[in-house]
Amino acid sequence: MKNIVLLGSTGSIGTNTLDIVAKFPEQFRVVGLTAGTNDEKLEEQLRVFKPTAVALSDEAAAAKLRARCKGASVQILSGVEGVAQVARLPEADLVISAIVGGAGLVPTLAAIRARKNVALANKEPMVMAGKLMQEEARRHGVRIFPVDSEHSAIFQSMEGHRREDIRRLILTASGGPLWELTREQMQHVKPEQALRHPNWKMGAKITIDSATLMNKGLEVVEARWLFDIPPSQIEVLIHRESIVHSLVEYRDGSVIAQLGLPDMRTPISYAMNYPARMPLEPPPLDLAGIGKLTFFRPDHDRFPCLGFGYEALLTGGTMPATLNAANEIAVAAYLNHGIGFLRIGEVIQATMEAHSPRDVTSLEDALEADRWARTKAETLVRQCLS
Ligand SMILES: NC(=O)c1ccc[n+]([C@@H]2O[C@H](COP(=O)([O-])OP(=O)(O)OC[C@H]3O[C@@H](n4cnc5c(N)ncnc54)[C@H](OP(=O)(O)O)[C@@H]3O)[C@@H](O)[C@H]2O)c1
Numbered sequence: 158m159k160n161i162v163l164l165g166s167t168g169s170i171g172t173n174t175l176d177i178v179a180k181f182p183e184q185f186r187v188v189g190l191t192a193g194t195n196d197e198k199l200e201e202q203l204r205v206f207k208p209t210a211v212a213l214s215d216e217a218a219a220a221k222l223r224a225r226c227k228g229a230s231v232q233i234l235s236g237v238e239g240v241a242q243v244a245r246l247p248e249a250d251l252v253i254s255a256i257v258g259g260a261g262l263v264p265t266l267a268a269i270r271a272r273k274n275v276a277l278a279n280k281e282p283m284v285m286a287g288k289l290m291q292e293e294a295r296r297h298g299v300r301i302f303p304v305d306s307e308h309s310a311i312f313q314s315m316e317g318h319r320r321e322d323i324r325r326l327i328l329t330a331s332g333g334p335l336w337e338l339t340r341e342q343m344q345h346v347k348p349e350q351a352l353r354h355p356n357w358k359m360g361a362k363i364t365i366d367s368a369t370l371m372n373k374g375l376e377v378v379e380a381r382w383l384f385d386i387p388p389s390q391i392e393v394l395i396h397r398e399s400i401v402h403s404l405v406e407y408r409d410g411s412v413i414a415q416l417g418l419p420d421m422r423t424p425i426s427y428a429m430n431y432p433a434r435m436p437l438e439p440p441p442l443d444l445a446g447i448g449k450l451t452f453f454r455p456d457h458d459r460f461p462c463l464g465f466g467y468e469a470l471l472t473g474g475t476m477p478a479t480l481n482a483a484n485e486i487a488v489a490a491y492l493n494h495g496i497g498f499l500r501i502g503e504v505i506q507a508t509m510e511a512h513s514p515r516d517v518t519s520l521e522d523a524l525e526a527d528r529w530a531r532t533k534a535e536t537l538v539r540q541c542l543s
Pocket residue numbers: 164165166167168169170171191192193194195196214240255256257258260278279280281304305306357358359360361362363421
């Protein structure tokens with residue numbers, strides 16, 4: 158029996174994870190759950206899974222939950238520190254990190270420092286402070302298992318092989334819902350259209366990141382730190398069918414890939430139960446039915462955000478944290494305040510250009526860059542709206 162803490166339990170990865178737990182109750186026990194503001198969904202989950210502690214980062218939402226759960230045996234915490242406290246629960250064996258955005262950095266690092274193995278879906282902390290997170294994981298003797306489907310594919314394709322034999326990591330990208338559009342057409346794309354992902358059902362932020370290809374830019378940075386591979390050895394291929402989840406090329410010419418239907422429960426369960434594979438029994442992969450698998454080079458002119466990921470990585474220091482924060486602000490402004498779709502990339506680029514990077518040697522360095530970039534990007538967003 159493995160005791161798990163699930164950060165971001167009310168989201169898309171969170172609910173997929175709880176589906177797995179519900180299917181295999183003899184293998185997993187939920188000891189902690191956390192969310193941002195959704196107290197009602199968290200309440201439903203705590204009544205089913207009976208954790209010892211839960212947390213909401215939003216104080217007002219936590220107060221409502223406490224009022225409704227008076228007398229219940231569960232501890233209800235709140236704020237960033239409350240979420241981090243759940244991440245450190247002494248009885249937890251594995252922390253599944255599935256918060257969206259940079260808000261996951263503090264609790265994920267708290268879990269690592271409390272000597273918990275981490276199953277990492279929340280890629281943004283790796284972008285903000287990947288080197289630091291890996292150093293802390295090494296120092297505390299814990300492992301970080303990838304959940305992102307591309308990184309899980311690479312992780313699986315590296316099993317039993319030597320790192321020094323790797324020539325390239327090839328991350329695949331679906332191209333998202335706007336792959337066929339010109340820049341002129343993208344200018345007028347409304348959130349409803351950008352949120353219609355062809356292959357994956359995910360939270361809103363990552364779906365917009367897929368539409369701009371910023372998601373792949375973030376994943377290049379994530380891969381660099383998860384696998385300790387330099388950016389010159391990380392490539393991206395557009396693969397519309399989302400069947401080949403990523404590939405590793407070795408120096409003898411062998412290319413090893415992981416394939417499967419697009420279902421996040423496969424990589425989540427692999428990270429939860431590594432190295433054993435769980436009998437999820439999805440429909441068989443019918444390659445003859447699919448017929449053909451297609452691959453294209455990414456188009457950097459129409460999708461400049463992918464290049465920003467490489468640029469931030471090559472600059473290093475606080476630049477990736479800056480990129481990430483600017484993207485979060487720009488995506489939220491696109492979804493909630495109606496800035497144009499193409500403005501997302503413009504805000505990111507202008508924020509990066511205005512930034513003077515420093516080294517990230519502590520959590521505070523990453524958080525400081527994050528705060529700076531949010532303020533800068535918010536100013537740029539206001540200019541777009543005026
Ligand atoms: N969805 C996928 O298939 C997928 C695939 C690969 C990687 N990922 C990565 O996994 C992460 C989660 O993605 P998702 O699609 O599951 O997102 P999501 O559906 O938007 O869920 C996000 C979760 O984070 C919580 N949250 C939001 N802001 C928070 C804050 N400030 N403090 C604490 N908790 C907060 C949310 O709580 P509330 O519900 O209360 O807001 C929710 O539980 C992202 O980093 C994403 O890039 C996702």
